[in-house]
Structures are given as C-alpha cells and as structure tokens.
Amino acid sequence: MGIFQRFARLPLKSTYIWSLCPQYSTDLTAVDRALIVRSSNPGAAPPRLPFSRVTREDLAFFRTLLPGRTITDPDLLKSSNVDWLKTVEGNSEVLLRPKTTEEVSQILRHCNERNLAVCPQGGNTGLVGGSVPVFDEIILSTSLMNQVITFDNISGILTCQAGCVLENLSNYLEERDFIMPLDLGAKGSCHIGGNVSTNAGGLRLLRYGSLRGTVLGLEVVLADGRILNCLATLRKDNTGYDLKQLFIGSEGTLGVITAVSILCPRKPKAVNVAFLGCSSFQQLLETFQCCRGMLGEILSAFEFFDASCMSLLEKHLKLTNPITESPFYIVIETAGSNATHDEEKLHKFLEEVMTSSLVTDGTVATEATKIKALWSLRERVTEALTHEGYTYKYDISLPVEKIYDLVQDMRGHLGDMAKNVVGYGHVGDGNLHLNITSPSKDPALLAAIEPYVYEWTSEWKGSISAEHGLGLKKRNYIYYSKPSEAVALMGSIKAMLDPKGILNPYKTLPDNIH
Amino acid sequence: MVSHKSRTGWILLLKFTLSDRGGRVTMSARVLVGVKRVIDYAVKIRVKPDRTGVVTDGVKHSMNPFCEIAVEEAIKLKEKKLVKEVVAVSCGPQQVQETIRTALAMGADRGIHVEVSGKDYETLGPLQVSKIFAALAKKEQADLIILGKQAIDDDCNQTGQMTAALLDWPQGTFASEMTLEADKLKVVREVDGGLETIKIKLPAVVTADLRLNTPRYATLPNIMKAKKKKIANVKPADLGVDVCSRLEVLKVDEPPQRQAGVKVETVDDLVGKLKEAGRV
Numbered sequence: 063m064g065i066f067q068r069f070a071r072l073p074l075k076s077t078y079i080w081s082l083c084p085q086y087s088t089d090l091t092a093v094d095r096a097l098i099v100r101s102s103n104p105g106a107a108p109p110r111l112p113f114s115r116v117t118r119e120d121l122a123f124f125r126t127l128l129p130g131r132t133i134t135d136p137d138l139l140k141s142s143n144v145d146w147l148k149t150v151e152g153n154s155e156v157l158l159r160p161k162t163t164e165e166v167s168q169i170l171r172h173c174n175e176r177n178l179a180v181c182p183q184g185g186n187t188g189l190v191g192g193s194v195p196v197f198d199e200i201i202l203s204t205s206l207m208n209q210v211i212t213f214d215n216i217s218g219i220l221t222c223q224a225g226c227v228l229e230n231l232s233n234y235l236e237e238r239d240f241i242m243p244l245d246l247g248a249k250g251s252c253h254i255g256g257n258v259s260t261n262a263g264g265l266r267l268l269r270y271g272s273l274r275g276t277v278l279g280l281e282v283v284l285a286d287g288r289i290l291n292c293l294a295t296l297r298k299d300n301t302g303y304d305l306k307q308l309f310i311g312s313e314g315t316l317g318v319i320t321a322v323s324i325l326c327p328r329k330p331k332a333v334n335v336a337f338l339g340c341s342s343f344q345q346l347l348e349t350f351q352c353c354r355g356m357l358g359e360i361l362s363a364f365e366f367f368d369a370s371c372m373s374l375l376e377k378h379l380k381l382t383n384p385i386t387e388s389p390f391y392i393v394i395e396t397a398g399s400n401a402t403h404d405e406e407k408l409h410k411f412l413e414e415v416m417t418s419s420l421v422t423d424g425t426v427a428t429e430a431t432k433i434k435a436l437w438s439l440r441e442r443v444t445e446a447l448t449h450e451g452y453t454y455k456y457d458i459s460l461p462v463e464k465i466y467d468l469v470q471d472m473r474g475h476l477g478d479m480a481k482n483v484v485g486y487g488h489v490g491d492g493n494l495h496l497n498i499t500s501p502s503k504d505p506a507l508l509a510a511i512e513p514y515v516y517e518w519t520s521e522w523k524g525s526i527s528a529e530h531g532l533g534l535k536k537r538n539y540i541y542y543s544k545p546s547e548a549v550a551l552m553g554s555i556k557a558m559l560d561p562k563g564i565l566n567p568y569k570t571l572p573d574n575i576h
Numbered sequence: 577m578v579s580h581k582s583r584t585g586w587i588l589l590l591k592f593t594l595s596d597r598g599g600r601v602t603m604s605a606r607v608l609v610g611v612k613r614v615i616d617y618a619v620k621i622r623v624k625p626d627r628t629g630v631v632t633d634g635v636k637h638s639m640n641p642f643c644e645i646a647v648e649e650a651i652k653l654k655e656k657k658l659v660k661e662v663v664a665v666s667c668g669p670q671q672v673q674e675t676i677r678t679a680l681a682m683g684a685d686r687g688i689h690v691e692v693s694g695k696d697y698e699t700l701g702p703l704q705v706s707k708i709f710a711a712l713a714k715k716e717q718a719d720l721i722i723l724g725k726q727a728i729d730d731d732c733n734q735t736g737q738m739t740a741a742l743l744d745w746p747q748g749t750f751a752s753e754m755t756l757e758a759d760k761l762k763v764v765r766e767v768d769g770g771l772e773t774i775k776i777k778l779p780a781v782v783t784a785d786l787r788l789n790t791p792r793y794a795t796l797p798n799i800m801k802a803k804k805k806k807i808a809n810v811k812p813a814d815l816g817v818d819v820c821s822r823l824e825v826l827k828v829d830e831p832p833q834r835q836a837g838v839k840v841e842t843v844d845d846l847v848g849k850l851k852e853a854g855r856v
Contacts, residue, residue, distance in 0.1 A: 331634075384792075384793035384795075385793065386795075416796050424795065425794060425795050428636075428638075429616045430616055431617050
C-alpha cells in the first residue's frame with residue numbers, strides 16, 4: 063500500500079498529521095502514536111481470528127453437560143447477541159447457562175481443547191461492547207449462578223456466586239442491616255461477577271472505595287478449566303502475590319469469575335440527599351471543597367450534571383426540576399449512623415453555601431420516596447439520552463478542575479455536527495461522562511470526536527476510560543493512557559493465562575498485541 | 577353587619593365577627609391546613625411481636641402525602657393572593673414539629689402544635705382530631721380548612737367530613753380541582769362515577785385528592801426562612817377537647833403471605849400442572 067493511499071484513508075485529524083504540528087504534541091512517543099492508528103476505525107471489530115466453529119459433537123457435549131440450559135434458538139439468542147446500547151451485535155449460535163463452578167470448568171476445558179472462543183456474559187449492561195460476542199463466540203452466561211453462599215453479619219463479609227444481580231444482593235443485605243459497597247444505575251440487571259470483571263465504580267465509590275479494596279476473594283475458572291479458589295473471607299492476608307487483583311478489571315479476558323467474597327458496610331441509619339444548583343463550574347468545585355470540609359466523613363456521594371441533561375430529562379422522561387434552572391446541578395448524599403448529627407452538619411453546610419452564594423438554589427430530602435426522586439434525576443440521564451438517537455459515550459478521568467473544560471471544548475469543536483453535547487458524572491472522583499448525540503450514527507461526527515477527545519484527555523494525563531473499561535470499542539486506544547511497555551506486559555500475562563486466546567477475544571487488549 | 581360594598585373605606589372589610597358569615601371577602605381569609613406525621617410511604621411496615629400495632633420506633637416518618645397536597649393547595653391560594661394566611665396544624669408528640677416545619681418550609685406562615693403524647697397519641701383518631709380542628713377553626717377564625725382526604729397509615733377518610741359536620745360547614749371532599757370565586761368555592765370531586773362539580777359557600781372544609789396538584793420541593797431559601805417562623809403549642813384541654821378514645825384495638829396482623837408460584841420447564845409440564853390442579 064503506497065504512502066499516499068495510506069494517508070488518504072486516515073481521518074483528517076489523525077495523530078500522524080498532528081505529529082507534524084508542534085502545538086498539538088502530547089507526551090505520547092512516536093512509537094505509541096504509530097501503534098494507535100492502524101486502521102481508520104480503531105473501535106470497529108477486527109477480522110475473525112482462526113478459532114474453531116461449533117460442531118454437532120460440541121453441541122452434544124454441551125447438551126449432556128447442561129440439559130435444558132444449552133440455548134441455540136436464534137430468537138432467544140438475539141438479546142444476548144446485542145449490547146444494552148444497541149450499538150454492537152455478534153452472531154453467536156450457542157448460549158450456555160451453567161449453575162455451578164464445576165460446570166463452568168468443564169465448559170472451558172472443552173472449549174480450550176477444541177479452540178472455541180468464549181464470551182462470558184453477566185447482565186449485559188456494559189457500555190463498551192465487551193459483554194457481547196463479536197463473531198460466533200459461545201456465550202457463557204452467569205444468569206443461573208445466582209446463589210448467595212454465605213453471609214457473616216459480624217464481619218459483613220458476603221460470599222456469593224458471580225451471577226447474583228446487584229439489586230438482589232442489595233435487598234438481601236438491607237434486610238440484614240448491611241449494604242453493597244457499590245451502587246450503579248444498572249443495578250437492576252448487572253451481575254456482581256460482571257461488576258468485578260470490569261472493576262465497576264458507581265455512585266458510592268467516593269465513600270466506600272473501589273472493588274479493588276472491597277473484594278476480599280475470588281473463585282475463578284481459568285482458560286483451560288482449572289479452578290482457582292482464592293475465595294478468602296479475610297480482611298487481611300499478605301501471603302504471596304495477590305492474584306485476585308489480576309482478574310478484577312480484566313473484563314473476562316484472563317479467567318471467568320464464578321464466585322466473589324466482598325466486604326459490605328453497615329446500612330446507614332440516616333441518609334439525606336441535597337440537590338443544589340450552581341451558576342458556574344468554578345463554584346461547583348468550591349462547593350465540593352466546602353462539602354468535603356464540613357460534611358467530612360458522612361459524605362457518601364457527590365455527583366453533577368449540566369443544564370442540557372436537565373432539559374433532556376424534562377423532555378423525554380417528563381421529570382420535573384425541583385429547583386430553579388441553573389447551569390449546573392449537584393446531587394450530594396450523606397450517610398451516617400445518627401440522623402440528628404447528620405442533619406445538623408448538613409444544614410450548617412447548606413446555610414454556608416447559600417449565604418456565600420456558592421449555590422443559587424437547592425432542596426433537601428430525608429424521606430425515602432423523595433430521596434429516590436432526587437437520585438433518579440441523576441441516574442436516568444443515560445436513559446434520557448437514548449431517546450435522542452445515537453449516543454457517543456466517553457468516560458473520562460481528568461484532574462477535577464479540567465472536567466468541564468472538555469465539555470465546552472467539544473461543543474466548540476463539533477459545532478452543528480452534534481445535536482447534544484452533555485456532561486455529567488462522578489465529579490467527586492474526577493470522572494466525567496461526556497455524551498454526544500446525533501439523530502443517527504454519523505461517521506463524520508465520529509471522526510471529528512475521535513481521536514480528538516482521546517488526545518485531549520492524554521494531554522492532561524487523564525484516563526480514556528475511567529470506569530467503563532475498554533471492551534471492544536476502546537481497546538485500541540489503550541496507549542493514550544498506558545505506556546507501551548505496560549501494554550506489552552499485559553500481553554505476556556494474557557498469553558500465559560490463556561495461550562489460545564479463547565477468553566473474550568477482540569476485547570480489552572489492542573489488536574497489535576498478537 | 578358589614579357589607580363588602582361599604583363606602584366607608586375598605587378598612588372595615590377587615591373586621592369580621594364569627595356570627596357574620598354573609599358577604600365575606602376572601603382577600604383576608606385564613607386557611608388552616610392539617611398535616612399528619614405518618615410512617616414514610618416507602619418503608620416496609622412490620623407488625624409488633626405482641627400484635628398490638630406496627631413498629632414505629634426508629635422507623636422513618638414523613639408528612640402524609642395527601643397532607644402535602646393540601647399544603648401545596650393552600651400555598652397556591654396564598655400566592656394568588658386569594659388568602660392572607662396559611663396555618664399548619666398537627667396533633668401529636670414533640671416529633672410532629674418536624675412535619676409542621678416542612679409545611680412552613682413549603683410556604684405556610686405559622687404552625688400550631690397540638691400536644692398529644694403517650695397512650696393518648698396511640699389511640700388518637702379522626703373523631704378527636706376533628707373536634708380539635710373544629711375548636712381551632714373557631715379560635716383562629718379560619719375561613720377554610722384544607723385536609724388530606726385520608727392518612728396512609730389508617731386510611732380512615734373521616735377527619736374532613738367529621739370536622740365539617742361539627743362546624744356545620746359545607747364540605748368538598750376528594751377534590752381534584754378547587755377554584756375560589758368571591759365567597760364561593762367551586763370544587764371538582766373525584767367520585768366513583770366520574771367527576772362531580774359542586775359550589776360551596778365559605779367557610780368550608782375541603783379534602784385533597786391525589787390529582788389536586790403536585791407538591792413543591794421545599795427549597796433552601798424557604799427552609800432557612802422557616803426556621804424563624806413560629807409554632808405555637810396548645811393542649812387539647814385548652815380547646816375543650818377530650819381525647820379519650822371510644823375505640824379499642826384488639827389485634828393487628830399482617831396480611832396473609834402470598835404463596836410463591838411454581839416454575840415449569842416446558843409447555844407439557846404446564847399443561848400437566850394445570851390438569852393436576854383441575855383447571856383444565
């Protein structure tokens with residue numbers, strides 16, 4: 063392929079061209095840049111790798127192992143072949159529903175011997191195309207592995223199978239006066255195994271930390287069927303390398319998680335939610351600092367969304383704005399063991415931000431119904447966006463002060479090409495959810511967004527995927543946030559644990575790792 | 577006898593005596609709103625082990641949703657300048673002051689806390705409450721009483737009607753719409769057959785139904801203001817009301833548990849089970 067033909071295929075703002083302009087230089091080395099742009103669409107699927115195809119003998123084996131739980135009906139397979147956002151679709155012909163770790167082990171042993179690719183699937187709520195097959199990978203669903211194994215109400219340690227739905231676990235724990243350490247909008251459908259595989263963040267990360275701290279042990283089935291039982295229920299255990307950290311966030315590419323033991327916090331006796339309006343992002347940040355100082359240990363969530371999100375909520379979901387219109391809205395949650403103590407702190411904080419005009423308006427809720435109503439304003443933004451057509455989602459970690467600059471910059475950069483450019487997210491964790499919509503999928507718009515948004519993020523040493531993971535869509539952009547030596551080492555670990563590469567291929571690691 | 581068409585100056589219009597009900601101008605009207613503190617709508621109710629009632633200790637309480645709608649309607653009237661003052665009233669122990677404060681944060685002008693506690697509070701019901709409201713209406717010279725149609729804890733739906741009867745005032749219950757026209761109130765009521773529109777003369781009692789309005793959130797500036805508003809304390813005895821109950825609760829039980837369904841693997845199994853149950 064000639065040099066001119068190669069250049070002609072690249073989108074205008076590719077890194078090749080940018081590398082000639084000094085003012086756009088980033089910290090990426092020339093080698094890294096070369097590694098990033100190999101095709102004109104790094105997010106699209108690569109060609110099918112030479113895995114075997116499913117034969118009648120394979121089906122007979124599965125049907126003997128999992129009677130009634132080997133699904134081949136195309137109608138039933140349809141929903142498992144498409145992701146929640148309806149942006150990627152595979153064509154798997156087999157869906158397996160094991161109930162036990164032993165069954166998972168036998169499935170993987172067989173697939174490894176036969177060189178059959180497998181796509182582990184939990185609740186299928188992932189946003190980067192990591193939970194659905196790309197081609198004809200066998201779908202390994204955890205939906206029937208939904209048993210709680212043990213719960214110790216002194217230590218708060220819960221052990222359960224990987225297919226437990228997060229909301230069900232929350233309900234189970236709430237009856238026993240505990241809660242899950244994570245909470246996300248997808249809680250009604252997502253499985254805890256999937257949450258751990260993607261190191262999900264969510265709304266409570268500010269208070270309880272990430273899964274890397276709260277997960278105490280894992281039971282994982284490796285690519286060749288070996289069962290790795292590291293299901294410790296110990297708070298402290300410094301004996302050897304901490305293998306579970308490898309699997310947390312590995313997006314199903316190093317092993318299939320079959321059971322989780324997790325440390326759960328006590329259910330707070332008093333929960334309050336304040337919904338505030340700010341007239342500028344700078345004031346929002348100052349409110350955050352004030353909040354941290356005055357609310358301290360009772361703060362459990364600090365989320366924001368902008369006025370564009372509010373108008374979408376009002377337009378598509380008919381939700382009402384509880385306060386006067388403002389450019390920015392904040393949702394603050396406090397959780398503690400003493401209602402009087404928390405309310406006093408919260409009211410002092412609110413008085414302070416109101417009198418110093420950091421906040422222009424707000425409301426407070428202490429009752430469950432009102433709390434749910436205020437939270438739904440933040441939690442349903444994703445849903446409201448789906449009504450606007452095609453959504454381009456970016457989950458970025460940035461230094462907190464820079465978060466909204468990216469949204470404003472994108473607005474200017476895209477101009478009329480995009481219908482909406484909205485920003486919302488876990489501002490307390492420095493995590494922005496940048497969403498751009500157009501009435502239908504628009505390659506020109508995509509070309510204008512990517513790689514501009516990744517370059518921008520990389521310039522400020524941010525992460526191109528704060529909590530959503532890389533999956534299919536972002537695998538080739540890994541170099542924007544990780545140096546090439548790190549990615550090469552990841553490749554070595556993958557090759558060691560899954561030499562045939564059957565576990566969730568085409569995901570997480572870039573195509574050039576092979 | 578004061579005529580609202582008097583030429584001696586509108587100052588006279590502000591003086592009313594209780595005996596004079598005709599030709600009252602509503603511009604200076606006072607509205608009493610009853611607000612009840614109940615277990616929050618979203619909380620799972622548990623029956624006490626001794627089956628004498630439900631567990632209330634440590635359980636989240638909030639304002640009865642229909643009372644919120646009543647408060648909202650009263651505030652709306654005040655914003656339209658059709659009434660002058662909104663007074664929020666609640667009967668119960670110290671904790672009901674929170675509920676009154678919420679009403680003040682929504683825009684009520686002042687509150688009245690009728691102190692009832694202990695055994696008296698446990699047995700407090702619509703008859704005693706309506707006697708209290710009737711007495712307060714006379715004392716405060718109220719022109720309009722707005723209540724929620726019922727409380728979500730006892731579902732009695734009696735207080736509004738009893739209050740109107742004790743005062744011999746007209747009543748517009750299950751209101752889904754109310755409009756003040758001079759000294760008459762047009763009320764659209766939700767009844768089994770549909771909607772009924774009535775016109776009643778003030779003073780009157782109205783009970784709020786679900787679709788009357790959507791209660792506002794209490795915003796921070798109003799919450800701050802509410803801290804300075806007054807809540808007066810009154811005892812039922814001061815109003816000449818005996819809160820002794822004529823009813824005795826014998827026992828409280830949970831509703832029968834719903835049996836779990838049975839899941840079948842195939843259509844044949846389903847047909848088999850239906851045949852077993854004699855349904856097919």
